[in-house]
Amino acid sequence: MTTITKLPDPVAGGSKHPQRGKTPRPGRGRRLGDLRIALLFILPAMVGFVAFFLIPTIRGIYLSFTEYSVLGDPTWIGTKNYTAIFADELFWNAMAVTLQYVGLNIGFQTVIALGLALLMHRVAKSTLIRGALLLPFLVANVIVALLWFWMLDYQIGIVNEIINWFGLPRIAFFGSEQWAIPTIAGVNVWRHMGYTALLIFAGLQSIPSHVYEVASLDGASQTRTFWSITMPLLRPVLVLVLVVTVIGSFQVFDTVAVTTGGGPINASRVIQMYIYQKAFGESDFGYASALSVILFVILALVAFIQMKFLKGNESDLD
Amino acid sequence: MKKTLGAVAAAAAIALSLSACGGSAPASSEAKGEINYWLWDANQLPAYQQCADDFTKANPDIKVKITQRGWDDYWTTLTNGFVAGTAPDVFTNHLSKYPEYAAKKQLLSLDDAVAKDGIKLDSYTKGLPELWVGQDGKRYGLPKDWDTVGLFYNKAMTDSAGLTAGQMANLDWNPKDGGSYELAIAHLTVDKNGKRGDEAGFDKNNVAVYGLGLAGGGSGQGQTEWSFLTATTGWTATDKNPWGTKFNYDDPRFQESIAWWAGLIDKGYMPKLETTVGASLADNFGAGKAAINTTGDWLIGQYQSYKGVETAFAPTPKGPEGKRASMFNGLADSIWAGTKNPAASVKWVEYLGSTACQDVVASKAVVFPAITTSADKAAEAFKAKGTDVSAFTTHVKDSTTFLFPIADKAAKVDGIMKPAMDAVLAGKKPASSLTEANSQVNALFK
Incomplete structure (x- = not known):
């Protein structure tokens, strides 16, 4: 650039027509x-x-x-459409449900992925093990959702068979209002944690080893090194990972669509599911577009706030 | 977002093709070429494939390509097809869907064809042809079959409970105490320790066999779930049918009936709603987890396919006034307004609605064809297979059917009523909360 x-500039200066020099x-x-x-x-x-x-x-x-x-x-x-949306209980319900999902999904996913990345960085150096962590991500989202849908089935799912075998009451993972969103969040954590760990792992590798050497020379403990060296230097990567995963998390749809379809009652009617229902179920594309625009604005704000306050575009290495 | 652009282009294309054919059958064009036909019920595919083969034999210039799609995909694919210009020429249509398609001018009216080709509408079972006349007075489908609802029960279970077929066929019901219908359900419920639902010491939290299976909340129609009960109280879903604009979910008779039905869960006679997510009513019956299922005659074949389970059929219980009731639903074949081959499509629809094809369907003993004589043949075909279908035909014979509530904005009504009914059934809200849902539904028509 x-x-x-x-x-x-130098070309203009070295022009063969200096008499017309004042015209550029x-x-x-x-x-x-x-x-x-x-x-x-x-x-x-x-x-x-x-x-x-x-x-x-x-x-x-x-x-x-x-x-x-x-x-x-x-x-x-x-x-x-917009005034109707703000008076629409189902919209606010969808926002609350989506936020609950994003909170559970991002919270667990980021912590687990960070742990996995540290393990990959420090302990599991074999490519086979590192590759295995990515396996769930290689399976299509809908397949993952259906697989868990069957494994967590109330009557015949293997998970409930095991729970029953221990003498505990069966759990309607996708059927009960309390469990639906945590279950869907858990399924997606399972699928995405390996991939997220890989991104963080790349960030860990970019931290120069000499800062760790200095830290150990100064006698810093492992925990101290983690909080004072690893986390601050990992911040730009973590911010990027968070921006990408939070936006992706807000757009959860396929897992819901192939399992609960928004139910029970409205417990898992996330915003994308609601948009789909309005557009393709009720042929109300105007209303659905307005919902999409609102989601667009929210996501833009979320990304902006994350970049601004977590200083994602600066590195402490400079 | 990406879809919108395609939709624009497609909508423009549709507008062009619509103006080209003007929405009524240009009977002058030649009837030949290939036509696409869609249906959703895999059980009926062989019958209609044979109809198509016979049809092509009689009309060598016309080929019929049949595509079968599951119910859930069927309607979204169809709507997308309308927009993209790839919808089938002829398709199986449903009463809950066609009003919207007719209003959006996606269906070809069949009045000219019926008049020109002398279709005898009175050969169809009474009431069916009128269902397919839209709000604008035009006919949008020729009836192909009908269905009613009945009790499907596990014969081994009723035998061991000491309930005879005669008793099962003569149950009565009322919303106060459930009548002998509830007594039968209670007696057929068995807990883990072998105690029956009407015995002392019954453990309702550890039920091995439920007296009554549960498919779901039934949304606003409850066709197989509760409509056969609510209708016996004199309640109707809308102020008039078809084309009602005021719904009656606030009626005490309706709410009382639903409260009784939802109460079965609390008593331990019916599984919890949360256990039905992802589960199949029929498969649970086949696995011996429920003694009675209420469902439609189109599933007779499936219920008989479970190994080691003998399924018997009984008519729905008699209501407080001593009469039974069953929703009378009928399918029809409709032509898409955007078809490039209206003449051949009309010919195919007429063949589908003719005795020739409906007798073929009857011989397969899967559904009851719309033509009265063919329906009789179907009953005989069922009998030849050892199935007594009088539980379903009795409603037609005794005129105890009532029509599927046909109304505009069915998808929106469904969007409100499904969560509302689920909330009641899950025990989260009382049946009186349906009054609020009802005013939301009625607000759609203002």
């Missing part, structure tokens, strides 16, 4: 020439961005101000 921006036209011509080349290189990505992100986003925002059933034309109704 720097070479490109600095380039025109040749320089500008050169700049425009670069712009053309630059645009050419940006174009493929730009086409994809415009066609698949920008236009759908703008259209989604437009649709959120309409009543639209796909099989007709959208009719403009102003902010009616």
